[in-house]
Amino acid sequence: MSSGVRIAVIGATGAVGKESLEILEERKFPLAHLRLFASKRSAGQSMKCLGRSWKVEELTPDADFSGIDIAFISATDDISREYGPRLAAAGATVIDDSSVFRMDPQVPLVVPEVNPESAHQAQRGIISIPNCTTTPLVMALKPLHEAATLRRVVVTTFQSVSGTGAAAMEELMAQTRALFLFKEPEVKVYPYQIAFNLLPQIGSFSEDGDCSEEIKIVNESRKILDLPQLRITATTVRVPVMRCHCESVNIETEKPLHPDHARELLSAADGVAVQDEPSAGLYPMPLPSTGKDEVFVGRVRADASVPHGLNLWLSSDNLRKGAALNAVQIAQILVKAH
Amino acid sequence: MSSGVRIAVIGATGAVGKESLEILEERKFPLAHLRLFASKRSAGQSMKCLGRSWKVEELTPDADFSGIDIAFISATDDISREYGPRLAAAGATVIDDSSVFRMDPQVPLVVPEVNPESAHQAQRGIISIPNCTTTPLVMALKPLHEAATLRRVVVTTFQSVSGTGAAAMEELMAQTRALFLFKEPEVKVYPYQIAFNLLPQIGSFSEDGDCSEEIKIVNESRKILDLPQLRITATTVRVPVMRCHCESVNIETEKPLHPDHARELLSAADGVAVQDEPSAGLYPMPLPSTGKDEVFVGRVRADASVPHGLNLWLSSDNLRKGAALNAVQIAQILVKAH
Numbered sequence: 001m002s003s004g005v006r007i008a009v010i011g012a013t014g015a016v017g018k019e020s021l022e023i024l025e026e027r028k029f030p031l032a033h034l035r036l037f038a039s040k041r042s043a044g045q046s047m048k049c050l051g052r053s054w055k056v057e058e059l060t061p062d063a064d065f066s067g068i069d070i071a072f073i074s075a076t077d078d079i080s081r082e083y084g085p086r087l088a089a090a091g092a093t094v095i096d097d098s099s100v101f102r103m104d105p106q107v108p109l110v111v112p113e114v115n116p117e118s119a120h121q122a123q124r125g126i127i128s129i130p131n132c133t134t135t136p137l138v139m140a141l142k143p144l145h146e147a148a149t150l151r152r153v154v155v156t157t158f159q160s161v162s163g164t165g166a167a168a169m170e171e172l173m174a175q176t177r178a179l180f181l182f183k184e185p186e187v188k189v190y191p192y193q194i195a196f197n198l199l200p201q202i203g204s205f206s207e208d209g210d211c212s213e214e215i216k217i218v219n220e221s222r223k224i225l226d227l228p229q230l231r232i233t234a235t236t237v238r239v240p241v242m243r244c245h246c247e248s249v250n251i252e253t254e255k256p257l258h259p260d261h262a263r264e265l266l267s268a269a270d271g272v273a274v275q276d277e278p279s280a281g282l283y284p285m286p287l288p289s290t291g292k293d294e295v296f297v298g299r300v301r302a303d304a305s306v307p308h309g310l311n312l313w314l315s316s317d318n319l320r321k322g323a324a325l326n327a328v329q330i331a332q333i334l335v336k337a338h
Numbered sequence: 339m340s341s342g343v344r345i346a347v348i349g350a351t352g353a354v355g356k357e358s359l360e361i362l363e364e365r366k367f368p369l370a371h372l373r374l375f376a377s378k379r380s381a382g383q384s385m386k387c388l389g390r391s392w393k394v395e396e397l398t399p400d401a402d403f404s405g406i407d408i409a410f411i412s413a414t415d416d417i418s419r420e421y422g423p424r425l426a427a428a429g430a431t432v433i434d435d436s437s438v439f440r441m442d443p444q445v446p447l448v449v450p451e452v453n454p455e456s457a458h459q460a461q462r463g464i465i466s467i468p469n470c471t472t473t474p475l476v477m478a479l480k481p482l483h484e485a486a487t488l489r490r491v492v493v494t495t496f497q498s499v500s501g502t503g504a505a506a507m508e509e510l511m512a513q514t515r516a517l518f519l520f521k522e523p524e525v526k527v528y529p530y531q532i533a534f535n536l537l538p539q540i541g542s543f544s545e546d547g548d549c550s551e552e553i554k555i556v557n558e559s560r561k562i563l564d565l566p567q568l569r570i571t572a573t574t575v576r577v578p579v580m581r582c583h584c585e586s587v588n589i590e591t592e593k594p595l596h597p598d599h600a601r602e603l604l605s606a607a608d609g610v611a612v613q614d615e616p617s618a619g620l621y622p623m624p625l626p627s628t629g630k631d632e633v634f635v636g637r638v639r640a641d642a643s644v645p646h647g648l649n650l651w652l653s654s655d656n657l658r659k660g661a662a663l664n665a666v667q668i669a670q671i672l673v674k675a676h
Contacts, residue, residue, distance in 0.1 A: 152643055153643075154641075158536055158575065196579050197624055198623055200637050208639055209597065231644065233642070235637065235651060237584075237586065240534065240577075240578050241534050248573040250492045250588075278539065278547055278549070283539065286536055299573065305569035309571065311573055313573060313575075
């Protein structure tokens with residue numbers, strides 16, 4: 001890839017796709033050529049990246065995918081299922097944002113700060129990125145586990161509507177506006193009104209009553225941290241916030257881990273920034289995390305209800321580190337290896 | 339009190355005060371006389387309750403508090419500290435909503451569905467009601483503890499702005515409106531913008547980094563459940579919701595407790611309603627809980643990360659069961675005893 005990398009973005013006009021183009025530009029990605037794919041509705045429009053304008057093509061089974069080095073997919077599960085293997089067969093390394101391939105043993109699930117070496121084991125030509133709540137969680141857990149060995153993790157998430165996509169962001173805005181105009185808020189994307197409300201459901205429910213996001217957090221964290229027996233449980237909740245996901249994380253470790261030590265470990269961890277002077281008003285929040293690359297961690301404090309307990313609170317931009325940034329970082333690993 | 343009860347409401351024009359008058363009316367409280375107190379700003383206005391109109395008096399140290407049977411206080415800590423003992427000295431039984439007296443061993447801390455007998459042990463003439471997150475929590479924990487013995491509780495709260503009071507509700511509305519008008523949202527009540535944001539802070543911080551609400555949940559739950567050693571930890575978060583607090587609760591019990599059994603126990607518990615058919619879209623949320631008396635519990639499911647683990651999710655109207663309703667119910671216990 002010495003003369004530059006040929007990139008394709010599938011789902012280019014979506015919330016994550018747009019973010020990908022921005023990040024390629026910010027990181028001065030060594031781009032040789034860019035192909036943008038979207039649905040028929042968006043095809044034909046132009047998008048800017050790295051000083052040039054690129055036309056959006058319609059994604060169809062007939063499209064010619066030859067000559068693509070790396071393809072980012074961030075669309076629907078169905079699109080990933082159909083076009084992931086197709087792009088890989090045409091020679092691209094696919095970096096996929098869906099849950100379709102994540103638990104496939106032949107597909108690495110990669111967070112560059114946690115398990116970068118896995119990126120080179122894409123036996124099917126596909127690399128998955130984790131869901132947007134797992135990524136910041138494992139980034140905070142990794143350094144603490146290395147120092148003190150995780151015993152158990154209990155996590156509750158506060159997830160913004162942008163995790164669902166652009167339509168959900170519009171829905172939160174439209175519902176809020178409707179309420180101010182004394183109109184009935186229209187409910188389309190979510191099962192209930194999200195404006196000024198909380199929905200304890202992300203995805204669909206299993207027979208045991210877990211929702212799919214909760215199951216993803218458990219399974220994906222285990223795979224990325226390479227701790228198949230990790231004791232972890234999750235509760236996932238949608239909140240009326242536009243962007244950034246927050247998580248309340250309670251951990252128990254085998255060895256003692258003082259909050260000061262935990263803060264040092266987190267400060268030293270790649271991609272993690274500690275914001276933890278609560279009395280001075282310094283703690284992670286969605287608004288100041290928006291558009292930022294780091295996973296922000298704070299409210300680190302001892303939990304006296306178990307021998308080695310710790311509570312912490314994190315905030316991370318779900319469209320960046322939770323999706324587009326993580327994918328571009330994986331592409332950078334691949335480029336570097338060539 | 340055979341000819342009716344003489345009630346005083348201190349903080350009558352506040353969010354909780356107004357709710358108290360509504361609940362006295364709903365419950366056809368045997369009222370003989372009602373005195374309403376508020377700050378100078380609100381004094382002079384009239385409020386309706388039980389078919390009559392009552393004038394709001396200014397609360398001053400010179401006020402004559404004689405002839406009051408039961409006084410509800412829901413104002414500031416300072417008001418409770420000053421007027422609680424003053425009203426008790428004048429012969430009233432004070433039912434106080436502040437945190438000032440809650441941990442006083444001579445002051446009972448009462449949730450009628452959990453420890454009603456304590457209401458008769460008001461050695462100082464003062465009964466405290468718990469903070470608005472503790473009340474629904476102990477109501478859900480009590481039946482589970484009786485059946486399976488609590489081993490540990492990890493709770494994360496999602497608290498609406500009405501917990502802070504009427505000014506905070508106005509602030510969330512004003513900030514939201516400002517954003518739609520492309521104006522800078524004004525920040526007055528909270529340290530940061532609450533509209534479309536999350537604040538992991540309720541109250542002020544201790545040296546250990548816990549905020550006062552987290553400490554209250556721990557201490558008050560132990561006192562009400564009469565489990566001084568209960569292993570419990572809390573993380574409390576303000577969310578951009580107008581009314582009702584939600585809680586993500588993870589428990590471990592000594593004995594096995596199947597989710598079906600937990601649901602049965604919760605369904606049978608006074609004041610608790612189970613909403614738990616997630617696949618059919620039935621789970622607790624703030625909007626449908628608003629104005630309701632019950633604590634709604636759902637998302638009950640096994641947590642496989644410990645031998646006897648259970649996750650659950652609850653929603654409760656913080657102005658009703660979390661405050662005014664709990665206080666009126668205590669008054670009803672006192673009236674019944676006479």
